[in-house]
Amino acid sequence: MNATEFAAALWTRATGAGVDPHEYQRVTDGLTSVADWGPSFRRTGHSYLQRADNAGSPVSAGEQILMAARWFHLATLVPYSEAGRVAGEADHALSKAITVLEPGARRGSGEGFTGWLRDPSDAPATVVVVPGLDSAKEEFLDLVSALPARGLAVFAMDGPGQGVLAATTTLRADYEQVVGRVIDALGVARIGLVGLSLGGYFAARAAALDTRVAAVATVSGPFRLDWDELPPPVRDIMTQRTGGADAARVFADQVDLASLAPRIPAPLLVVDGDQDVIPGVTNGEALARLAPHGTYLSVPHGDHLLGNARPDWLPRLSDHLSHALTGAPA
Template identity: 85%
Template sequence: MSVSAFAAAQWTRATGAGVDPHEYRRVTDGLSSVADWGPSFLRTGHGYLERAQDAGSSVSAGAYLLMAARWFHLATLAPYAEAPRAAAEADHALGRALTVLEPGARRVSGEGFTGWLRGPVDAPGTVVVVPGLDSAKEEFLDLVSALLARGIAVFAMDGPGQGVLAATTTLRPDYEEVVGRVIDALGVARVGLVGLSLGGYFAARAAALEPRVAAVATVSGPFHLDWEELPPPVRDIMARRAGGPDAAREFAHHVDLAALAPRIAAPLLVADGGQDVIPGVTNGEPLARLAPHGTYLSVPHGDHLLGNARPDWLLHVSDHFTHTLPETQT
């Protein structure tokens, strides 16, 4: 794939993650090949670290650090030998930002997970944000902010094979085990889950098998994967994150919610984009239909992760937890 085609394919994902669209174009227009992607995005992130160091206020410094975290995370989207370093820098920049902007934010880590718990200690509920195949806790800061604005506590996490843990762990299908350990570590009775992309599968599976999941939403999550039909770039990413082609194939065979969907007792919102058509991926409509309390939100013009249609789903998902999660805490 040419670098211009790769940049175009990542356009709405990058802007959905919160980087300035004009700066994104300036950075990607200067690339001569996909191999330049990681180094260039790392340099851009380091530029924001320098701005943070010279900022005239802690608020500005924190904002620059959050932007650095976004650029460092986006550096990992192209095949790049320094991707683990970029993920580590994203993690570090996010931690520095929250230390400055939200001193009450708490790092919580355990076997197979790490992340940040943010929000009021007396929140009516807690939502766990679950990333996907090559996403991370630094990618969905706008969703976290929307949930925090409603008074909900939010734990944005990396799980096995994700974000800063991708260097030392691999993807695993039994994500309900990870979610169970997260709930224990957070010290709450029940949680909401929102999963994005492959995280939608993780969230739905956990909602079916972990009884302490009280509300759930998926965004561009797969109902089923067919390894033989998946595009080569998706297979390659899965192989890197799962520990090799054979492990990736085995992992993909587990991604099927047909038997689990009827076991999801929690209120479920499934959001999909009508333009999100990836060979080998069955979108979430069957999940919403088979779940006892499922609702389907289809955005006809939306692409994968609905980065081109944020007003059409972001507030709906936030409202879903506002209306359902407090009711389940009583």
């Protein structure tokens, strides 16, 4: 895949993450190869930090730094030698922006996780946002904003092999252990989960195995993976994030919700895009069908992570979690 094709493939993911589509076009038009992706996106992130230095108010500076965090995260979507350092820059920028824009937010870290808790002071429930194979807490900021607007607290996290932890840890299939530690650390009575991409598998698995989860939603989450069918780029990323080819194959073989889906007691919303067709990945229809309280939302024009269809699912997902956790009208 050349640089033009790669940029087109990630267009809706990047713009769905909140970067300006015109700037994305300008940056990617300048790529001569996919190898230029990380350095170019990193430079763009630093340009926003420079804008923050010249901003006319703390709020404007915080907004610029938050945009830098998005660009730094997107820079890591192509493996390169500085990816670990750039993930750290994304984490630092997000932390600095949140400190300015949401002074009530709190950092939370523990064994195998780190993230930010953002909440109304009287939130009746907390939603944990779980990222996927190469995503991170810096990617889903629109979702993180939609939940507090409905009165819910939200903890956006990186887990093992994800985001700022990718340089020092590896992905693990038994992610419910990590979610359990997050719930313990948050110390709240009502918990919801939303998982995106591979995070959908993590969230569904945790909902089946931890009875404290009172509501769950998945977006573009796999029901099952078949290592031999997966495209080489996906296998390469999984190999990197799990620590080797053998570990990646074992990990992929564990991603199968057939026996766990019937054990999910919580209300479940499964969101898929009909245009999200990846060889070796079984999408979420079976998860919704097998779960006792599952609902399936399939968006005909939606692609992976449905960055091209935000209005078709984001309000409904947010309302699903709000209704299930608080009893607010759906």
